[in-house]
Amino acid sequence: KNEVEQSPQNLTAQEGEFITINCSYSVGISALHWLQQHPGGGIVSLFMLSSGKKKHGRLIATINIQEKHSSLHITASHPRDSAVYICAVVGGATNKLIFGTGTLLAVQP
Amino acid sequence: NAGVTQTPKFQVLKTGQSMTLQCAQDMNHNSMYWYRQDPGMGLRLIYYSASEGTTDKGEVPNGYNVSRLNKREFSLRLESAAPSQTSVYFCASSDWAYNEQFFGPGTRLTVL
Numbered sequence: 290k291n292e293v294e295q296s297p298q299n300l301t302a303q304e305g306e307f308i309t310i311n312c313s314y315s316v317g318i319s320a321l322h323w324l325q326q327h328p329g330g331g332i333v334s335l336f337m338l339s340s341g342k343k344k345h346g347r348l349i350a351t352i353n354i355q356e357k358h359s360s361l362h363i364t365a366s367h368p369r370d371s372a373v374y375i376c377a378v379v380g381g382a383t384n385k386l387i388f389g390t391g392t393l394l395a396v397q398p
Numbered sequence: 399n400a401g402v403t404q405t406p407k408f409q410v411l412k413t414g415q416s417m418t419l420q421c422a423q424d425m426n427h428n429s430m431y432w433y434r435q436d437p438g439m440g441l442r443l444i445y446y447s448a449s450e451g452t453t454d455k456g457e458v459p460n461g462y463n464v465s466r467l468n469k470r471e472f473s474l475r476l477e478s479a480a481p482s483q484t485s486v487y488f489c490a491s492s493d494w495a496y497n498e499q500f501f502g503p504g505t506r507l508t509v510l
Binding site: 383385 | 440457490
């Protein structure tokens with residue numbers, strides 16, 4: 290079983306919809322990252338959080354340490370949000386970054 | 399600022415050949431990383447450098463060596479390439495260990 294699991298693996302939404310991507314992990318962590326990988330391959334960091342909630346524009350990330358779960362929300366989704374969203378935790382036996390396999394999001398106009 | 403740069407962007411090698419992937423950052427970051435990305439497996443850490451002069455193995459270090467040449471540059475060397483090393487390689491940096499990561503554009507490597 291992977292130490293970091295994301296769901297769903299694939300998601301198709303209509304423009305304007307509210308989107309939620311989930312990340313569950315099974316190890317102790319010191320921080321959690323959300324990353325976005327564009328169709329062209331480039332990777333950018335969206336959030337790094339260790340508790341509570343962060344917001345940047347239409348993106349919101351939350352984490353529940355007790356439940357070992359994080360969510361990434363996108364409000365008023367747009368076709369330009371189409372990308373792979375990757376969850377990664379800093380933790381585990383080696384206290385290094387462990388990545389989920391990503392959620393492929395397609396937002397249709 | 400260029401951020402994190404990687405060279406080359408694409409490379410094709412024959413089994414047994416060697417090559418070095420170059421990475422440089424201009425953000426005065428202390429920590430640098432090399433990852434590989436394979437379909438269905440997500441990103442995996444190959445090697446990590448917390449600061450100039452230090453390196454540490456990640457999840458999949460076998461077949462690779464690294465050099466933290468100075469604070470700006472972190473290179474990844476394949477001494478004897480194997481088809482299993484066909485992958486997309488990303489370099490990244492952060493101000494401190496495992497903080498917000500800034501990624502390079504990637505190198506697509508094919509080993510025949």
